[in-house]
Amino acid sequence: MSQQDFAIGIDIGGGSTKIGLVSSGGEVVERRRIVLGNDEADAIVGQYAHAIRDIAAAHPHARLRGIGIGFPGRIHPDNLSGDLGNIPKLDDFPLAERIGGLFGLPARMENDGTAAGLAEAMFGKDKNARRLLLIAAGTGIGVALTVDGKPFITSGGGLGNAGQLIMHGSDGRPCRQGCVGCLESLASGDALNGIAQRYCDEVPQSPLAIRARDFGREADASDVVVAALEGDPAAKAMLADVGRWLGRGAATWAQIFAPDVILLGGGLSAAGDLLLQPLEREARMCGLDMYLRNVRFSLASLGNDAGMIGAAAQIFLNT
Ligand SMILES: [Zn+2]
Incomplete structure:
Protein backbone atom coordinates (compact mmCIF):
# COMPACT_ATOMS: atom_id res chain seq x y z
CA MET A 1 0.00 0.00 0.00
CA SER A 2 1.39 3.38 -0.97
CA GLN A 3 1.76 5.88 1.82
CA GLN A 4 -1.03 8.41 1.88
CA ASP A 5 -1.54 11.66 3.73
CA PHE A 6 -4.41 11.98 6.18
CA ALA A 7 -6.24 14.76 7.98
CA ILE A 8 -8.72 14.81 10.81
CA GLY A 9 -12.15 16.13 9.78
CA ILE A 10 -14.48 17.47 12.49
CA ASP A 11 -18.08 18.10 11.41
CA ILE A 12 -20.01 19.97 14.10
CA GLY A 13 -23.70 19.23 13.69
CA GLY A 14 -26.62 20.35 15.81
CA GLY A 15 -27.17 17.00 17.51
CA SER A 16 -23.69 15.51 17.37
CA THR A 17 -20.15 16.03 16.14
CA LYS A 18 -18.59 13.58 13.69
CA ILE A 19 -14.82 13.19 13.76
CA GLY A 20 -13.02 11.11 11.16
CA LEU A 21 -9.63 10.21 9.82
CA VAL A 22 -9.81 11.08 6.13
CA SER A 23 -7.26 10.14 3.47
CA SER A 24 -6.06 12.55 0.80
CA GLY A 25 -8.16 10.43 -1.56
CA GLY A 26 -11.30 11.36 0.37
CA GLU A 27 -11.79 8.04 2.12
CA VAL A 28 -12.96 7.96 5.74
CA VAL A 29 -10.90 5.22 7.40
CA GLU A 30 -11.87 5.74 11.05
CA ARG A 31 -14.67 7.67 12.73
CA ARG A 32 -16.13 8.68 16.07
CA ARG A 33 -19.39 10.41 16.98
CA ILE A 34 -19.70 12.68 19.98
CA VAL A 35 -22.95 13.89 21.50
CA LEU A 36 -22.37 17.13 23.36
CA GLY A 37 -24.27 18.00 26.49
CA ASN A 38 -24.43 21.56 27.73
CA ASP A 39 -20.64 21.68 27.97
CA GLU A 40 -18.37 24.70 28.18
CA ALA A 41 -16.00 25.28 25.28
CA ASP A 42 -12.98 23.90 27.17
CA ALA A 43 -14.84 20.66 27.89
CA ILE A 44 -15.83 20.40 24.22
CA VAL A 45 -12.15 20.79 23.23
CA GLY A 46 -11.32 18.01 25.71
CA GLN A 47 -13.87 15.64 24.17
CA TYR A 48 -12.72 16.37 20.62
CA ALA A 49 -9.07 15.91 21.63
CA HIS A 50 -9.87 12.58 23.27
CA ALA A 51 -11.52 11.32 20.08
CA ILE A 52 -8.61 12.52 17.93
CA ARG A 53 -6.07 10.75 20.17
CA ASP A 54 -8.17 7.61 20.00
CA ILE A 55 -8.33 7.74 16.20
CA ALA A 56 -4.61 8.51 15.88
CA ALA A 57 -3.77 5.59 18.19
CA ALA A 58 -5.73 3.25 15.93
CA HIS A 59 -3.63 4.38 12.92
CA PRO A 60 -0.12 4.99 14.29
CA HIS A 61 1.46 5.03 10.83
CA ALA A 62 -0.93 7.54 9.27
CA ARG A 63 0.91 10.74 8.24
CA LEU A 64 -1.32 13.44 9.72
CA ARG A 65 -1.28 16.77 7.84
CA GLY A 66 -3.64 18.72 10.08
CA ILE A 67 -7.06 19.10 11.62
CA GLY A 68 -10.00 20.64 9.75
CA ILE A 69 -13.24 21.78 11.34
CA GLY A 70 -16.60 22.30 9.63
CA PHE A 71 -18.59 24.85 11.62
CA PRO A 72 -22.32 25.49 11.14
CA GLY A 73 -22.17 29.25 11.16
CA ARG A 74 -20.24 32.29 9.99
CA ILE A 75 -16.47 31.92 9.77
CA HIS A 76 -14.13 34.73 10.80
CA PRO A 77 -11.55 35.83 8.21
CA ASP A 78 -8.64 34.02 9.94
CA ASN A 79 -10.45 30.63 9.53
CA LEU A 80 -9.77 29.84 13.18
CA SER A 81 -13.16 30.64 14.75
CA GLY A 82 -16.72 31.54 13.89
CA ASP A 83 -20.04 32.73 15.26
CA LEU A 84 -23.81 32.31 14.80
CA GLY A 85 -23.33 28.54 15.06
CA ASN A 86 -25.76 26.14 16.67
CA ILE A 87 -23.53 25.60 19.73
CA PRO A 88 -23.49 29.05 21.38
CA LYS A 89 -20.56 28.12 23.65
CA LEU A 90 -18.35 27.84 20.54
CA ASP A 91 -19.27 31.26 19.16
CA ASP A 92 -16.13 33.42 18.91
CA PHE A 93 -14.11 30.68 20.62
CA PRO A 94 -10.69 30.02 18.99
CA LEU A 95 -11.51 26.34 18.46
CA ALA A 96 -9.14 25.63 15.57
CA GLU A 97 -6.24 27.37 17.29
CA ARG A 98 -6.79 25.44 20.53
CA ILE A 99 -7.12 22.01 18.94
CA GLY A 100 -4.23 22.61 16.54
CA GLY A 101 -2.08 23.75 19.48
CA LEU A 102 -2.84 20.60 21.48
CA PHE A 103 -1.52 18.39 18.68
CA GLY A 104 1.11 20.68 17.17
CA LEU A 105 -0.66 20.46 13.82
CA PRO A 106 -2.08 23.04 11.40
CA ALA A 107 -5.79 23.52 12.06
CA ARG A 108 -8.41 25.45 10.14
CA MET A 109 -12.12 26.13 10.28
CA GLU A 110 -14.51 26.29 7.32
CA ASN A 111 -18.26 26.81 7.13
CA ASP A 112 -19.92 23.38 7.05
CA GLY A 113 -21.81 24.01 3.80
CA THR A 114 -18.62 25.26 2.15
CA ALA A 115 -16.82 22.16 3.44
CA ALA A 116 -19.50 19.88 1.95
CA GLY A 117 -19.22 21.70 -1.39
CA LEU A 118 -15.44 21.33 -1.31
CA ALA A 119 -15.79 17.59 -0.63
CA GLU A 120 -18.11 17.17 -3.62
CA ALA A 121 -15.74 19.22 -5.79
CA MET A 122 -12.67 17.19 -4.77
CA PHE A 123 -14.08 13.67 -4.37
CA GLY A 124 -17.71 13.53 -5.58
CA LYS A 125 -18.93 12.15 -8.89
ZN1 LIG B 1 -34.39 33.21 7.02
Missing part, protein backbone atom coordinates in the same frame (compact mmCIF):
# COMPACT_ATOMS: atom_id res chain seq x y z
CA ASP A 126 -19.11 15.71 -10.27
CA LYS A 127 -15.56 16.63 -9.30
CA ASN A 128 -14.77 17.65 -12.86
CA ALA A 129 -17.24 20.54 -12.76
CA ARG A 130 -15.59 23.95 -13.13
CA ARG A 131 -18.26 25.79 -11.18
CA LEU A 132 -20.14 23.55 -8.77
CA LEU A 133 -23.01 24.87 -6.67
CA LEU A 134 -24.20 22.74 -3.76
CA ILE A 135 -27.62 23.27 -2.18
CA ALA A 136 -27.46 21.60 1.24
CA ALA A 137 -31.12 21.24 2.22
CA GLY A 138 -31.11 20.04 5.82
CA THR A 139 -32.50 21.67 8.96
CA GLY A 140 -31.58 24.94 7.28
CA ILE A 141 -30.46 25.68 3.72
CA GLY A 142 -26.76 26.05 2.98
CA VAL A 143 -25.43 27.10 -0.42
CA ALA A 144 -21.81 26.70 -1.47
CA LEU A 145 -19.92 27.37 -4.68
CA THR A 146 -16.56 26.02 -5.75
CA VAL A 147 -14.68 27.39 -8.74
CA ASP A 148 -11.93 25.19 -10.19
CA GLY A 149 -12.08 23.04 -7.06
CA LYS A 150 -11.70 25.89 -4.56
CA PRO A 151 -14.41 27.44 -2.37
CA PHE A 152 -15.70 30.76 -3.67
CA ILE A 153 -16.21 33.06 -0.69
CA THR A 154 -18.16 36.31 -0.56
CA SER A 155 -18.48 36.68 3.22
CA GLY A 156 -18.71 34.66 6.41
CA GLY A 157 -16.79 31.72 4.96
CA GLY A 158 -19.28 31.11 2.16
CA LEU A 159 -21.80 32.82 -0.08
CA GLY A 160 -22.89 34.95 2.85
CA ASN A 161 -26.24 33.56 3.94
CA ALA A 162 -27.57 32.65 0.50
CA GLY A 163 -30.20 30.27 1.91
CA GLN A 164 -32.09 33.28 3.21
CA LEU A 165 -33.33 34.54 -0.16
CA ILE A 166 -36.38 36.65 0.63
CA MET A 167 -39.35 35.06 -1.14
CA HIS A 168 -42.61 36.03 0.65
CA GLY A 169 -41.05 38.83 2.69
CA SER A 170 -43.17 40.34 5.45
CA ASP A 171 -46.21 38.28 4.34
CA GLY A 172 -44.35 35.11 5.32
CA ARG A 173 -43.20 33.27 8.42
CA PRO A 174 -40.00 33.98 10.36
CA CYS A 175 -37.20 31.42 9.99
CA ARG A 176 -35.11 30.12 12.88
CA GLN A 177 -32.31 32.57 11.96
CA GLY A 178 -34.62 35.54 12.30
CA CYS A 179 -35.46 36.84 8.82
CA VAL A 180 -39.04 36.77 7.57
CA GLY A 181 -40.52 35.06 4.54
CA CYS A 182 -37.17 33.69 3.33
CA LEU A 183 -36.47 30.50 1.40
CA GLU A 184 -35.42 28.74 4.61
CA SER A 185 -38.84 29.51 6.13
CA LEU A 186 -40.45 27.73 3.16
CA ALA A 187 -38.21 24.93 2.00
CA SER A 188 -35.87 23.70 4.76
CA GLY A 189 -36.22 20.66 7.01
CA ASP A 190 -37.32 23.09 9.70
CA ALA A 191 -40.05 24.46 7.42
CA LEU A 192 -41.11 20.95 6.43
CA ASN A 193 -41.46 19.99 10.12
CA GLY A 194 -44.04 22.77 10.47
CA ILE A 195 -45.80 21.87 7.21
CA ALA A 196 -46.07 18.23 8.30
CA GLN A 197 -47.39 19.12 11.75
CA ARG A 198 -50.02 21.52 10.42
CA TYR A 199 -51.14 18.92 7.86
CA CYS A 200 -51.43 16.20 10.53
CA ASP A 201 -53.51 18.51 12.74
CA GLU A 202 -55.87 19.05 9.79
CA VAL A 203 -55.94 15.43 8.58
CA PRO A 204 -55.48 13.24 11.68
CA GLN A 205 -56.40 10.06 9.77
CA SER A 206 -53.72 10.57 7.09
CA PRO A 207 -50.95 7.94 6.77
CA LEU A 208 -48.44 10.62 7.83
CA ALA A 209 -50.35 11.42 11.05
CA ILE A 210 -50.87 7.74 11.85
CA ARG A 211 -47.18 7.02 11.26
CA ALA A 212 -46.13 9.81 13.64
CA ARG A 213 -48.62 8.68 16.30
CA ASP A 214 -47.19 5.16 16.06
CA PHE A 215 -43.84 6.65 17.04
CA GLY A 216 -45.49 8.68 19.80
CA ARG A 217 -44.41 12.08 18.46
CA GLU A 218 -45.30 14.82 16.01
CA ALA A 219 -44.64 14.29 12.31
CA ASP A 220 -41.43 15.82 10.99
CA ALA A 221 -39.52 16.25 7.75
CA SER A 222 -38.00 12.77 7.91
CA ASP A 223 -41.52 11.24 8.12
CA VAL A 224 -42.50 13.22 5.04
CA VAL A 225 -39.50 11.85 3.11
CA VAL A 226 -40.19 8.25 4.18
CA ALA A 227 -43.94 8.51 3.48
CA ALA A 228 -43.29 10.08 0.08
CA LEU A 229 -40.84 7.34 -0.87
CA GLU A 230 -43.56 4.83 0.12
CA GLY A 231 -45.92 6.58 -2.32
CA ASP A 232 -48.08 8.73 -0.01
CA PRO A 233 -49.54 11.40 -2.36
CA ALA A 234 -49.83 14.09 0.35
CA ALA A 235 -46.19 13.68 1.37
CA LYS A 236 -45.12 13.71 -2.28
CA ALA A 237 -47.06 16.94 -2.80
CA MET A 238 -45.29 18.54 0.19
CA LEU A 239 -41.89 17.61 -1.23
CA ALA A 240 -42.90 18.85 -4.69
CA ASP A 241 -43.84 22.17 -3.13
CA VAL A 242 -40.53 22.39 -1.25
CA GLY A 243 -38.75 21.40 -4.48
CA ARG A 244 -40.44 24.23 -6.39
CA TRP A 245 -39.32 26.78 -3.80
CA LEU A 246 -35.78 25.42 -3.94
CA GLY A 247 -35.99 25.60 -7.74
CA ARG A 248 -36.73 29.32 -7.55
CA GLY A 249 -33.69 29.68 -5.33
CA ALA A 250 -31.61 27.58 -7.73
CA ALA A 251 -32.65 29.75 -10.69
CA THR A 252 -31.64 32.90 -8.79
CA TRP A 253 -28.29 31.45 -7.72
CA ALA A 254 -27.66 30.23 -11.28
CA GLN A 255 -28.23 33.77 -12.57
CA ILE A 256 -25.73 35.17 -10.07
CA PHE A 257 -23.04 32.48 -9.97
CA ALA A 258 -23.31 30.73 -13.36
CA PRO A 259 -22.59 27.18 -12.14
CA ASP A 260 -22.28 24.31 -14.59
CA VAL A 261 -23.52 21.80 -12.02
CA ILE A 262 -26.11 22.29 -9.27
CA LEU A 263 -26.05 19.51 -6.68
CA LEU A 264 -28.79 18.83 -4.16
CA GLY A 265 -27.44 17.51 -0.86
CA GLY A 266 -28.33 17.61 2.84
CA GLY A 267 -30.82 15.48 4.73
CA LEU A 268 -33.82 16.28 2.50
CA SER A 269 -31.94 15.00 -0.57
CA ALA A 270 -32.76 11.49 0.73
CA ALA A 271 -36.06 12.10 -1.12
CA GLY A 272 -34.05 11.86 -4.38
CA ASP A 273 -35.97 12.63 -7.56
CA LEU A 274 -39.13 13.44 -5.58
CA LEU A 275 -37.35 16.65 -4.60
CA LEU A 276 -34.81 17.07 -7.39
CA GLN A 277 -37.26 16.83 -10.31
CA PRO A 278 -39.66 19.59 -9.18
CA LEU A 279 -36.61 21.68 -8.24
CA GLU A 280 -35.06 21.36 -11.69
CA ARG A 281 -38.36 21.82 -13.53
CA GLU A 282 -39.15 25.03 -11.64
CA ALA A 283 -35.62 26.40 -12.04
CA ARG A 284 -35.70 25.85 -15.82
CA MET A 285 -39.22 27.28 -16.07
CA CYS A 286 -38.44 30.42 -14.07
CA GLY A 287 -34.79 31.21 -14.74
CA LEU A 288 -33.25 32.88 -17.78
CA ASP A 289 -32.43 30.23 -20.35
CA MET A 290 -29.01 31.75 -21.05
CA TYR A 291 -28.00 30.89 -17.44
CA LEU A 292 -29.91 27.64 -17.06
CA ARG A 293 -29.42 25.78 -20.34
CA ASN A 294 -25.90 24.63 -19.58
CA VAL A 295 -26.60 23.73 -15.95
CA ARG A 296 -26.79 20.06 -15.02
CA PHE A 297 -28.87 19.18 -11.95
CA SER A 298 -27.92 16.17 -9.89
CA LEU A 299 -27.98 14.66 -6.42
CA ALA A 300 -24.84 15.12 -4.31
CA SER A 301 -22.87 11.89 -4.03
CA LEU A 302 -21.08 11.91 -0.66
CA GLY A 303 -24.18 11.90 1.55
CA ASN A 304 -23.83 12.56 5.26
CA ASP A 305 -20.05 12.28 5.18
CA ALA A 306 -19.60 15.30 2.89
CA GLY A 307 -19.18 17.74 5.81
CA MET A 308 -16.56 15.61 7.55
CA ILE A 309 -14.64 14.83 4.36
CA GLY A 310 -14.72 18.50 3.35
CA ALA A 311 -13.57 19.61 6.81
CA ALA A 312 -10.47 17.45 6.31
CA ALA A 313 -10.13 18.41 2.63
CA GLN A 314 -9.54 22.08 3.51
CA ILE A 315 -6.28 20.88 5.10
CA PHE A 316 -5.19 19.13 1.89
CA LEU A 317 -6.11 22.27 -0.07
CA ASN A 318 -4.52 24.87 2.22
CA THR A 319 -1.49 23.35 3.94
